[in-house]
Amino acid sequence: MQYPASWLQGASLGEKIACELRLKIVSGTIKPNTILSENQIADEFGTSRSPVREALKTLFTEGLIRLERMGAVVLGLTSKDIEEIYDVRFFIETFILERLSKVQHENLVTALNQIIDKMEMAAKHHDFIEFAYQDLHFHEIMILEGDHTRILHLWNNIRHIVLAALLVATEKRFTAETHEIKPLIDKHRLIVSALVLNDSSYMKQVIQKHFEDTRHTVNNTVLTHKVHEK
Amino acid sequence: MQYPASWLQGASLGEKIACELRLKIVSGTIKPNTILSENQIADEFGTSRSPVREALKTLFTEGLIRLERMGAVVLGLTSKDIEEIYDVRFFIETFILERLSKVQHENLVTALNQIIDKMEMAAKHHDFIEFAYQDLHFHEIMILEGDHTRILHLWNNIRHIVLAALLVATEKRFTAETHEIKPLIDKHRLIVSALVLNDSSYMKQVIQKHFEDTRHTVNNTVLTHKVHEK
């Protein structure tokens, strides 16, 4: 599985390398405990060590690798990691929705509905990359609307990981024809409807359910994917 | 105000530069909207651009600067930022305490009490640096005990900022002789007692109160400090 080239338009070599490595780590192509050296990666990508250093630092702050004196150790995503990421996502979104409930958010609702339309369109065309991207986008514009710089930073810290995991999981869902796509879209609709009703406890409940389900799916797909690649 | 040299033992130039710059930004010595160039900083510190780049990337992921094409723009800590950081700290600690309540934590309690003793000692010797460090340490070992990798990452993302803010605020508190030190120590004792009682709703309440008070103090000290330096 390759990182979509169009998403890397205008990105520096360092960012590109980070994205490629991240996807390989999340998808399990690069397995945990693998030791990455800057020279080796620089050779693989045909670049110098400078952008590689930048990429490794990025992956380190995301918690995907551990920087040691000699080499970077790949940590990867364990089942526990995925649970934990959803803990954080749950917090972020409930916090943000709580905030949004105190504020005008009509524009947001229409924007979210537009995104859901795009998701349906992507599903129809079996474009899992677009679907995953819109899925991410849905949650992201909600967070952006929350206007909380620090929460946004938390999100940015896990954003790329979530995107990579969504890519892997969505591809799996699409190819497996498990017919989980429609329910997934419906769940997003439910979030919007909760936002319209402006009932914060209902929002929390919907979000909780959404992440509970998604977590299980992602957990299964990402982890079984890892086994496949073994 | 200088970053304590002993804390930089064994750190790379990049980390040292990051720490020095961070403190200057948080304390307001470097004011918001200042534009930092890699060359300029490299000259100031007498190093090459390589470690400076590393430092700037660190400060960027911490949200203290914004990396643009020409130069890095200093963002600094506004009053809103401080509020937001305490939102995150409140979430982290309530989440962690909720987890700890389901688990044996006698060792943690004794460790926390030891730290409070060190805080009292530091207060007696008017050692505000040690006091600030132990204050940070108190919260940190609680978070570590929570055994939640992703939350720990959130913490690591704000840890250095919190430390810098604590340094500035604690110095102010000590020199102003505002007699706020004893109540502050007592608040930490209260957290420990809540932990001992193992009543999670009480914990939440205590933490909320703790951060509410501390937020106000830090907000005042850090921001007035900025005005002073103007």
Next chain:
DNA sequence: GAGGATAATGTTGTATACAAGTACACAATA
């Protein structure tokens, strides 16, 4: 053959060099 000194290799951290692009001043021109 076993163990230890030692050389070779590989690693990171830092410095320097170069290339591509941007902003800005300044002059020439309409």
Next chain:
DNA sequence: TATTGTGTACTTGTATACAACATTATCCTC
């Protein structure tokens, strides 16, 4: 005067070079 073109200085992104240290292999000694 306003505008446009140009040169210059500065910026980042990347490549390369070097130093200090860690690891590993080798060879020598026993």
